[in-house]
Amino acid sequence: MPSPDPLIIQTPACPIRDRALDQSGLVVAAALDHTAARPKVRAFFDEATFTASYVVQDPATRRAAIIDSVLDYDAASGRTSHSSAEAIVSFVESERLSVDWLLETHVHADHLSAAPWLQARVGGTLAIGRAITTVQETFGKVFNVGTGFKRDGSQFDRLFDDGDSFAIGDLQAAVLHVPGHTPADLAYVIGDAVFAGDTLFMPDYGTARADFPGGDAAMLYRSIRRLLELPRQTRLFLCHDYKAPGRDTFAWETTIGAQRDSNVHMHDGVTEAEFVAMRSARDRTLGMPRLILPSIQVNMRGGHFPEPEGNGVRYLKIPIDAL
Ligand SMILES: N[C@@H](CCC(=O)N[C@@H](CS)C(=O)NCC(=O)O)C(=O)O
Numbered sequence: 269m270p271s272p273d274p275l276i277i278q279t280p281a282c283p284i285r286d287r288a289l290d291q292s293g294l295v296v297a298a299a300l301d302h303t304a305a306r307p308k309v310r311a312f313f314d315e316a317t318f319t320a321s322y323v324v325q326d327p328a329t330r331r332a333a334i335i336d337s338v339l340d341y342d343a344a345s346g347r348t349s350h351s352s353a354e355a356i357v358s359f360v361e362s363e364r365l366s367v368d369w370l371l372e373t374h375v376h377a378d379h380l381s382a383a384p385w386l387q388a389r390v391g392g393t394l395a396i397g398r399a400i401t402t403v404q405e406t407f408g409k410v411f412n413v414g415t416g417f418k419r420d421g422s423q424f425d426r427l428f429d430d431g432d433s434f435a436i437g438d439l440q441a442a443v444l445h446v447p448g449h450t451p452a453d454l455a456y457v458i459g460d461a462v463f464a465g466d467t468l469f470m471p472d473y474g475t476a477r478a479d480f481p482g483g484d485a486a487m488l489y490r491s492i493r494r495l496l497e498l499p500r501q502t503r504l505f506l507c508h509d510y511k512a513p514g515r516d517t518f519a520w521e522t523t524i525g526a527q528r529d530s531n532v533h534m535h536d537g538v539t540e541a542e543f544v545a546m547r548s549a550r551d552r553t554l555g556m557p558r559l560i561l562p563s564i565q566v567n568m569r570g571g572h573f574p575e576p577e578g579n580g581v582r583y584l585k586i587p588i589d590a591l
């Protein structure tokens with residue numbers, strides 16, 4: 269007789285257990301078990317890049333994960349600073365947290381990651397999606413970085429696949445591969461919360477763009493549909509907010525139910541063809557993010573700058589007419 273699936277046994281009351289999600293849905297169901305611990309979430313919003321970073325903690329064990337941190341970068345001078353990351357360290361210290369994970373939802377194109385700097389200060393395993401290797405291939409060519417740059421994701425400590433699971437103290441976490449904005453986007457399901465990276469934005473703003481190299485609007489639609497299969501009450505934490513027209517405060521938390529009811533791009537009933545037509549038309553109107561060139565060169569290296577040249581200075585490249 270086949271042995272029963274341990275994930276199902278662990279989640280007898282899970283609201284999505286019987287839904288036809290797919291294999292990774294079982295792992296997600298385990299993470300979403302509403303009888304389990306509920307993570308405490310603290311957001312840090314960087315108005316310079318419109319990015320929300322998060323510290324997610326298990327209140328019982330004080331183990332924590334830091335998601336999508338920001339390294340402050342002044343493009344005019346090429347100077348870096350750490351006030352955004354310092355705020356996270358202060359919080360971690362004041363809450364007496366042990367950081368187990370530094371999670372990236374994707375290779376960000378609009379801000380530099382502070383993960384290595386944070387790792388040196390508070391520790392943690394640096395993780396991203398396995399498809400980082402695709403992003404490294406693509407941008408390794410764009411930036412003509414040569415063979416010294418490894419395209420195997422080895423700059424990170426852990427490469428996640430769809431359906432992987434991990435723990436933050438007593439919290440169960442599951443990984444969903446949600447490509448479309450970029451090939452390597454992940455969403456992290458942690459307790460009753462999902463950190464959706466660049467997929468959905470606030471219901472009144474819509475969704476992420478899909479026009480970067482390797483982006484695909486149809487793929488983004490399918491990834492978002494998967495997220496929308498999560499229970500309606502699931503807390504949804506977003507990676508960015510740009511304030512929708514008519515709203516004058518930033519917002520980064522909503523629910524799956526609110527998205528299904530009213531997301532301007534992806535409410536229930538929007539077809540893939542309608543979404544792709546809308547997304548493609550909108551993407552044609554968008555300029556490149558202000559920090560795309562420095563961000564990708566640093567983030568594809570796990571948050572590290574290129575090696576210093578003979579004079580001890582690190583340099584970034586600007587490819588002309590290549591992007
Ligand atoms: N103005 C921002 C735009 C950044 C941007 O393009 N953000 C991406 C996520 S990395 C996006 O999906 N934007 C959707 C939109 O602007 O509609 C900047 O320059 O940084």
Ligand SMILES: [Fe+2]
Pocket residue numbers: 374375376377378449466
């Ligand atoms: Fe992004």
